[in-house]
Amino acid sequence: MPTTLADELRRHLREPFPDSVVKGRDYGEVDAVMIDADIFGWASRAGSLTESDRAGLRHAGDELGRSLDAFPENARPYYERLIRIARMAVAV
Secondary structure: OOOOHHHHHHHHHHOOOOOOOOOOOEEOOEEHHHHHHHHHHHHHOHHHOOHHHHHHHHHHHHHHHHHHHHOOHHHHHHHHHHHHHHHHHHHO
16 A cells, blocks of 8 residues: 555654664764654655755755765664655655
8 A cells, every 4th residue: 555745754754763772863964863853854744845956855855865874773663664754755
């Protein structure tokens, strides 16, 4: 069954922040907490994003994608969902 952006956002809200991730630490190109907040914030407004917002969201998703291997392995599914959310929100 295909999931919607709203489904992914709800799942993300229910998921606890990974214990293995150090808050305030950079992983690859991103700050672990800020990338979460940025992507979720933009995606929550997906239907009303400006082109500049879309570019920022696309860039954030790309940075996170390039940084995924720097995260602890057990935290990657949490951040993989954020990448899906970013891609889905840009496509709205």
